[in-house]
Amino acid sequence: MSLRLRLAVEWLLIGGIASLLVIFALNWRGIDDFDNIIYDQIASFGRPDADPDILIVAIDDRSLSEIGKWPWPRNIHAELFEKLKPANPNSVALDVIISEPSADGGDELLTDAIANMPSIFLPLHFITPGSDGRDYDTQLPIEKLRQAATATGHVNLSDRDDVIRRASLCFDPQNGSGKWPHLMELIYRTRTKGKASRAFADSKCGSEFIVPYAKRGSFATISYTDLVSTNVPPDLIRNKDVIIGATATGLGDSHPVPFADGGLMPGAEIMANMLSALKSDGFIRPLGEPITLVMSILPIWLLLFAFLRFSPKRALLSSIAFILVILVSSAVALNYGIWFPPGAALAGIFIIYPLWGWRRLQAVSDFMDRELSNIDASGDMAPLLHKEPRANDIVGRQSAALGSAIDHIRDLRRFVSDVLSDLPDPMAVVDRKGTIILSNNLVEERIGGKVDGMNITEIADIIVTPAHHAAVLDYIDAADANSADTEDENGFIRFNAQEGSTFVMRRSPVISDKERHLGDIYYLTDISALAEAETQREEVLQLLSHDMRAPQSAIIASLEGKLDTAARKRIERNARRTMRLAQDFVDMARMAETEFAGDDILLADLVRDVADNLWPLAEERQVKIHVEDRSNSGFVLAEPDALSRAISNLIDNAIKFSPEGSNIDIAIRRIEIGRQCDLTVTISDNGSGISEEILPRLFSRFSTDDNEKRRAKGAGLGLAYVETVAVRHGGSIRAENRKNGGADFILMLPEASEETAD
Amino acid sequence: MALQGSEVLGFMRVAIADDEIDVTQFLAKIVEEQGHVAATFSDGQMLTQALVRDTFDLVILDWMMPGKDGLATIKWMDETLTEAPPVIMMTNRTAKQDISDALNAGADDYITKPEDRNVIAARINAILRRTSSSGAFETKATYGKYELDRIDQTVTMDGKTVSLTAKEFELADLFFRNRDRTLSRNYIMETIWRTTVSLATRTLDMHISRVRSKLDLTPDNGFRIFTVFGYGYRLETIDKG
Known part of the structure; x- marks a missing residue:
């Protein structure tokens, strides 16, 4: 597995694990506690003010001591209401559950007092689970009171937590059984002509809200006993929402709340806080669970993406930044009445930084280990891993080994560039686009400038003569096509440089360990001297050919009108033969060093041409030559000069060994061998045949023979020439004796198809 | 057939340039047998000097000559003479490339040495026949x-x-x-x-x-x-x- 792949897998794993962790954390009380601490810290900065229109009438310790032990007779409350009524409060809530009829007949008195009040509210309480297997018990005020009161509202506190943080404005004790608005919600509606609060209307029944607590004791409070026994100024009560509830410690209606400011908070004050929040729309809505989940997981993945790009140091900084951002966002949201618990998200972030750091280090360490031992195993360098035994830990050792590996590579690069610059020929290494990445100074010398960043084609533009320019560019262009096949030899191209020297350009591909084509190495070899030698040699051959022919031509020309016919003809024939031998010799020398360049030739016509050339000789010996084309106009790819001379040698040979008055039959045939077609030229004479001894080496070069009777006389070079030409044309020559006398010489050549001709 | 040239054409002036004296003599003889007049030169330089002041109906040129070689002479004739006479190139060079080079350079025909006298005569007449052809159409x-x-x-x-x-x-x-x-x-x-x-x-x-x-x-x-x-x-x- 490559380092990249491994890191990608580790990255995904870390992301997955952290996400799962966050999901788990969201449902874990420990994180709840943590969130609560954070909430308390944040919320303590912006606590709301107490609503001045709320008056708490406290059943405090002093009231108990002055009025008497709890429970009080019901007429006491009736008296209170008598006192309150003239002062005209907006509403009155009696947070005392009177669920059982009294024995002293005070109930009637209280009922009348309540009925007298224009706006009075009573609590009811649900106890879940209920007794005797019921889902819940309802603790209601006694029937008479309930009917006398304006309305009854629930006063259940949310007890998920030991600390009272949340409240439900609507209680649905058994899912769907009925909706009970909170007592405070009902009071709130007295000021809105019955319209429900936003918090109530916008949420499902049973949703909990976080209660923003004002500073403890900041609500206007009056002691019950003071209200009953003294004359309270009516202004204190007018248009207030009066909440009557127990505050005495012994009555048990006090609860722990956040930032309790040194004590428990009485239920009445909690309700006052709720009413205050309702009026100012100050309830805090916790984010829904799906959104919380998304908001908790999202930062983890964002941070993981950041890890991919950042160095470990910046990754740490960005982790810290993320923590701050989450806390700040949480605080800002709280300011807008929304609570996002940051605990799970923070936990995720705290986890992934060290986790990623560990896994990344492990992956890199494993990778270095493997690569270093690979280098070690490949034997290119001295052993690496064992070099620094004193380094303190494994990563330290690996780093030291890596350091020495890099040193080796530096040395190697130095070595390569030294070798390069000492090469006798210009050489350049190019990437796949042809840009030069490494070259020796001979290239710069050649172009007379810097090669940095140049393309190999630009080098060609400078060096190569216009005549060869296109061909060289074609050769360079072929680099990519050839790269697929690493076995390709890539060949070479020969060109003339602009200042007159001749070069051969070669290329070999650079293939990486992983079989990828990385670029190419171009070599330029100066072959001017060689080219010069070739030219000279060709000139020598030309001269040789001409100078050997010229005197023979002169001999033949000067024979005109001299000597008798027979002697003249003999001299002329031998002069021509000398000439032909000289030509054969020169041609063979030339063929040995030139590339085959054939033309599309109609074989039968070429044979006829040759036969017609030899007609005077045949005429002289009274031999008839018949040429028959049975190939249906077969073409061959041939060098006409060489092939003509070869066939000429064969026919000449045949004429020489034919008895006077006999025939020579020449047939051109097509032979199909699979998809390939061959053409044959069969020259059949009626001579004495070829001796069996000479037959096997008939076509070998310079085979000489003194014996007059033997067939090969005088044909030593001639037949060797034929074979050279046949092979050069991709064909063959053979000879055989026919049963009824005479010899067949069979020249075989590959047929040129119509397509290859063009 | 040997006398066909003069019968048809009347006599013509033929310039022959070759550095081999045997060859010029041989050619001159052929030309004269055909009823024409031959002038011989031993190199290209002498030929071009003569061409400036004299008019010829045909030039037979050796390719490889001292002074000025065959191809250079043809080039010179094209560039200098207002009405260049037809040229038969005659040489020992036999390569396919040489022959097509000579013909493409402007030679009217090409004869490889050594060639049979009758063939040479026929070729000379063919050229002369063309240059003086009346174009008569016979059915x-x-x-x-x-x-x-x-x-x-x-x-x-x-x-x-x-x-x-x-x-x-x-x-x-x-x-x-x-x-x-x-x-x-x-x-x-x-x-x-x-x-x-x-x-x-x-x-x-x-x-x-x-x-x-x-x-x-x-x-x-x-x-x-x-x-x-x-x-x-x-x-x-x-x-x-």
């Missing part, structure tokens, strides 16, 4: 065994009609009219097919091959087709002397 013409009827487009050989297609007849006619002259492939294609481009190269080879077989153009019948590889063809008359 029937006889060339040795062959008789061409240009109205019926038939060829008879020894009195027997040879069946030819229209193109084959035109080709045969072209060759007979221009016997002993080297015709380039382009010239033949333009004359017979009126094109040089759209024709597959093998078409011409195959037509010539068919004409050659059908008319049995062999030395035995007094004619032969000579292929100048890389350049064209020539119908040669054979003197069976």
Whole structure:
């Protein structure tokens, strides 16, 4: 597995694990506690003010001591209401559950007092689970009171937590059984002509809200006993929402709340806080669970993406930044009445930084280990891993080994560039686009400038003569096509440089360990001297050919009108033969060093041409030559000069060994061998045949023979020439004796198809 | 056939340049036997000097000469003379490339040394015949065994009609009219097919091959087709002397 792949897998794993962790954390009380601490810290900065229109009438310790032990007779409350009524409060809530009829007949008195009040509210309480297997018990005020009161509202506190943080404005004790608005919600509606609060209307029944607590004791409070026994100024009560509830410690209606400011908070004050929040729309809505989940997981993945790009140091900084951002966002949201618990998200972030750091280090360490031992195993360098035994830990050792590996590579690069610059020929290494990445100074010398960043084609533009320019560019262009096949030899191209020297350009591909084509190495070899030698040699051959022919031509020309016919003809024939031998010799020398360049030739016509050339000789010996084309106009790819001379040698040979008055039959045939077609030229004479001894080496070069009777006389070079030409044309020559006398010489050549001709 | 040249043409002035004295003498003799006048020069320089002040109907040039070689002389003639005489290049060079180079450089014909005297005579006459041709059109013409009827487009050989297609007849006619002259492939294609481009190269080879077989153009019948590889063809008359 490559380092990249491994890191990608580790990255995904870390992301997955952290996400799962966050999901788990969201449902874990420990994180709840943590969130609560954070909430308390944040919320303590912006606590709301107490609503001045709320008056708490406290059943405090002093009231108990002055009025008497709890429970009080019901007429006491009736008296209170008598006192309150003239002062005209907006509403009155009696947070005392009177669920059982009294024995002293005070109930009637209280009922009348309540009925007298224009706006009075009573609590009811649900106890879940209920007794005797019921889902819940309802603790209601006694029937008479309930009917006398304006309305009854629930006063259940949310007890998920030991600390009272949340409240439900609507209680649905058994899912769907009925909706009970909170007592405070009902009071709130007295000021809105019955319209429900936003918090109530916008949420499902049973949703909990976080209660923003004002500073403890900041609500206007009056002691019950003071209200009953003294004359309270009516202004204190007018248009207030009066909440009557127990505050005495012994009555048990006090609860722990956040930032309790040194004590428990009485239920009445909690309700006052709720009413205050309702009026100012100050309830805090916790984010829904799906959104919380998304908001908790999202930062983890964002941070993981950041890890991919950042160095470990910046990754740490960005982790810290993320923590701050989450806390700040949480605080800002709280300011807008929304609570996002940051605990799970923070936990995720705290986890992934060290986790990623560990896994990344492990992956890199494993990778270095493997690569270093690979280098070690490949034997290119001295052993690496064992070099620094004193380094303190494994990563330290690996780093030291890596350091020495890099040193080796530096040395190697130095070595390569030294070798390069000492090469006798210009050489350049190019990437796949042809840009030069490494070259020796001979290239710069050649172009007379810097090669940095140049393309190999630009080098060609400078060096190569216009005549060869296109061909060289074609050769360079072929680099990519050839790269697929690493076995390709890539060949070479020969060109003339602009200042007159001749070069051969070669290329070999650079293939990486992983079989990828990385670029190419171009070599330029100066072959001017060689080219010069070739030219000279060709000139020598030309001269040789001409100078050997010229005197023979002169001999033949000067024979005109001299000597008798027979002697003249003999001299002329031998002069021509000398000439032909000289030509054969020169041609063979030339063929040995030139590339085959054939033309599309109609074989039968070429044979006829040759036969017609030899007609005077045949005429002289009274031999008839018949040429028959049975190939249906077969073409061959041939060098006409060489092939003509070869066939000429064969026919000449045949004429020489034919008895006077006999025939020579020449047939051109097509032979199909699979998809390939061959053409044959069969020259059949009626001579004495070829001796069996000479037959096997008939076509070998310079085979000489003194014996007059033997067939090969005088044909030593001639037949060797034929074979050279046949092979050069991709064909063959053979000879055989026919049963009824005479010899067949069979020249075989590959047929040129119509397509290859063009 | 030997005296055909003077009978038809009257006498002509032929310049011969070669550095081999044997060759110039041999050629001069042939020219004079044809009833023409020969002037000989031993190098290109002398020839060009003579060409400035004298007029010739034909120049026979050796390729490899001291002073000025054959190709340079042709170039000089093209550039200097207002009406350059036709040139026959004569040389020991036999390579296909050399022959087509010479013909493409402007030589009217090309003779490889050593060549038979009758062949040389025929070639000289062919050139001279062309330059002084009156262009008379004969409906029937006889060339040795062959008789061409240009109205019926038939060829008879020894009195027997040879069946030819229209193109084959035109080709045969072209060759007979221009016997002993080297015709380039382009010239033949333009004359017979009126094109040089759209024709597959093998078409011409195959037509010539068919004409050659059908008319049995062999030395035995007094004619032969000579292929100048890389350049064209020539119908040669054979003197069976």
